[in-house]
Amino acid sequence: DQQVKQNSPSLSVQEGRISILNCDYTNSMFDYFLWYKKYPAEGPTFLISISSIKDKNEDGRFTVFLNKSAKHLSLHIVPSQPGDSAVYFCAASAQGAQKLVFGQGTRLTINP
Amino acid sequence: DVKVTQSSRYLVKRTGEKVFLECVQDMDHENMFWYRQDPGLGLRLIYFSYDVKMKEKGDIPEGYSVSREKKERFSLILESASTNQTSMYLCASSEGVAWYGYTFGSGTRLTVV
Numbered sequence: 001d002q003q004v005k006q007n008s009p010s011l012s013v014q015e016g017r018i019s020i021l022n023c024d025y026t027n028s029m030f031d032y033f034l035w036y037k038k039y040p041a042e043g044p045t046f047l048i049s050i051s052s053i054k055d056k057n058e059d060g061r062f063t064v065f066l067n068k069s070a071k072h073l074s075l076h077i078v079p080s081q082p083g084d085s086a087v088y089f090c091a092a093s094a095q096g097a098q099k100l101v102f103g104q105g106t107r108l109t110i111n112p
Numbered sequence: 113d114v115k116v117t118q119s120s121r122y123l124v125k126r127t128g129e130k131v132f133l134e135c136v137q138d139m140d141h142e143n144m145f146w147y148r149q150d151p152g153l154g155l156r157l158i159y160f161s162y163d164v165k166m167k168e169k170g171d172i173p174e175g176y177s178v179s180r181e182k183k184e185r186f187s188l189i190l191e192s193a194s195t196n197q198t199s200m201y202l203c204a205s206s207e208g209v210a211w212y213g214y215t216f217g218s219g220t221r222l223t224v225v
Contacts, residue, residue, distance in 0.1 A: 009152060032211035043116070043202055043216030044155075051211070089155060093210035098143055098162055099170075100210045104154035 003027045004092050006103035014111055019077040021106050023090030026071065030092040034100065035064060035075050038087045047088070048075070080110045115139070116217040118203050124223045131190040133220050135203030142207060144186035145214065146170075146178065149200040161186055193224045 157170030
């Protein structure tokens with residue numbers, strides 16, 4: 001039972017354009033959502049997070065949007081750069097939980 | 113910065129061997145985790161530990177065991193390696209609740225032949 005789903009295994013975007021990565025969840029108890037970025041042969045690194053009391057959080061070129069009624073979040077990268085090429089994982093947790101639940105990941109490729 | 117160190121970047125083992133994957137963190141984190149990453153399946157939790165000598169099964173514990181004798185060290189054991197355990201193994205640690213986020217190690221690419 002996949003509680004966090006990233007339905008696009010891959011995404012290809014032109015350099016300078018916007019990248020939009022999507023994530024859906026089924027568990028209404030999830031209160032916190034995080035995005036991690038992973039390069040090959042490296043561990044995932046934290047990128048940005050959002051709590052359910054907000055619907056938007058920005059950090060430089062990265063913005064995460066949360067739509068609680070649709071149980072959907074998205075990560076926007078503007079403008080996209082070649083160094084953004086990586087696998088992006090969406091993760092969620094319920095309040096007080098010690099574990100994150102991860103999605104399947106989306107491989108983003110930024111073309112020059 | 114928190115550092116999570118996995119002892120091996122690449123390992124090749126034979127079917128039936130007992131395999132130990134070691135993970136050490138240097139920031140006194142309470143929680144430690146073992147995940148495996150497979151294409152199309154994302155990060156799946158094998159085991160986690162919230163204190164010394166305490167462990168809890170994750171989503172895919174079959175064929176694995178763990179040991180946490182000291183707070184900073186969390187070992188994953190493949191009792192009898194099989195080819196379907198060929199994967200990228202990632203260790204992570206965290207302080208307190210999950211939404212603080214995890215710090216991951218660089219991963220161990222295990223190939224079982």
